[in-house]
Amino acid sequence: MNEPEKLTVTAGKLQVPAFPIIPFIAGDGIGPEIWSAARSVFDKAVRQVYGSSRKISWQRLLAGEAAFKQTGEWLPQATVQSLKEHLVAIKGPLTTPIGKGHRSINVTLRQDLDLYACVRPVNYFKGVPSPVKFPEKVAMTVFRENTEDIYAGIDFAAGTAAADELLAFLTKQHELGKIRFPASSAFAIKPVSSQGSKRLVKAAIQYAVDHHLPRVTLVHKGNIMKKTEGGFKKWGYEAAAEFGDQVFTAEDFKKIEQQTGQAAAEQAQTAAEKEGKIIVNDLITDNFFQQSLLHPENFSVIATLNLNGDYISDALAAQVGGIGISPGANINYQSKQAIFEATHGTAPQFTGQNKLNPTSLILSGVMMFEYLGWQPVADLITQAVREALLKQHVTCDFAQQLPNAVELTTSGFADYLISLMQK
Secondary structure: OOOOEOOEEEOOEEEOOOOEEEEEEOOOOOHHHHHHHHHHHHHHHHHHHHOOOOOOEEEEOOOOHHHHHHHOOOOOHHHHHHHHHHOEEEEOOOOOOOOOOOOOHHHHHHHHOOOOEEEEEEEOOOOOOOOOOOHHHOEEEEEEEOOOHHHHOOEEOOOOHHHHHHHHHHHHOOOHHHOOOHHHOOEEOOOOOHHHHHHHHHHHHHHHHHOOOOEEEEEEOOOOOOOOHHHHHHHHHHHHHOOHHHEEEHHHHHHHHHHHOHHHHHHHHHHHHHOOOEEEEEEEHHHHHHHHHHOHHHOOEEEEOHHHHHHHHHHHHHHOOOHHHOEEEEEOOOOOOEEEEEOOOOOHHHOOOOOOOOHHHHHHHHHHHHHHOOHHHHHHHHHHHHHHHHOOEEOHHHHOOOOOOEEOOHHHHHHHHHHHHOO
8 A cells, every 4th residue: 555655865865755745835815726726737747647656645734824813823833843844845825914913934934944045937938928029038047045135034123222232333333324314224134144155056056057058147236235245246156166167157257358368258158158068157136137128038047145036036927927827946955845835925805716827836836846856747737837828728817918818717727727638
């Protein structure tokens, strides 16, 4: 008899049994509806590919509003412990109050489980409405550092004892003059470390190597925040140097240019590209936003800090149809811990209406199956999504923009994907 088993790690590699236990958090607002739709697609795809020889054993965990109603806690310790034990999980959107209330559960999970890489592939599906002329040129994967930056949550309200102590320290350091209104200022601390930066950049470069992608771009605001974001750039190039002959960096280009001139440097880079080396360069954040609109084809993998990555991943998603179809994962490539998640919000005003798009969570499941090594399942779901969008069988968010669309409900979209997979 095939009993469900936990995932394990042996010699640094994730071991996936035929009947793995995968925890899920349905989420708040529309979360339970999109989870139900996504789960039906996942289960059908696994059966279609593997028959009865493999199956996911789903384990429900509590977090968010459902957890608070049942336990009085937004994130029960039992949930965190189960996530740690089972290594890989998937979740819907969770409520986070703005400016008050409990801290973001998403941020807490990322930090408690040390899920240092937020991975967001951004790709265009033909037929999806887009605000840009050539969305098909957008094919990037964003690696956003997940545990540092101002998301560390070191936040002091104006007028508190902590803020006053920080002001006293800044006075001692002769930095108070840089604060325009010190008495009414709130403060947030922005930690950025060499360890955190390097492991993120290494993961991004390894992803490029594994997926045969040509370029990794370090995106930062080091021209202004010289010690933190400038440090990220510096440490990023140090991490790239550890890949040896697999990469050709902007630093390599500069050295050759200084020694033998620009033409020789350009020839060296062209040769490196022909040899299949990964080109590692960097770009200031605001310039990246401009270039990603003007010349998106020049980028393949983006490595950046937490706040930059938050902005960038959503902005890129808008170019290919919005966060409603944008997948995401939070991964520790060292411990193999991972949570795959919908990247949009809870949309409480639509709760219970069975009308919003489940594609973000479905494609996050695709990422999960790839991570588990079940690539045929991932491919089957992706092909079904691609065909559905091309044929304009879509939920209301896209149907409103497509005059010839067939509008489906949340569950109806899942049913249509299943019908495509059965062909």
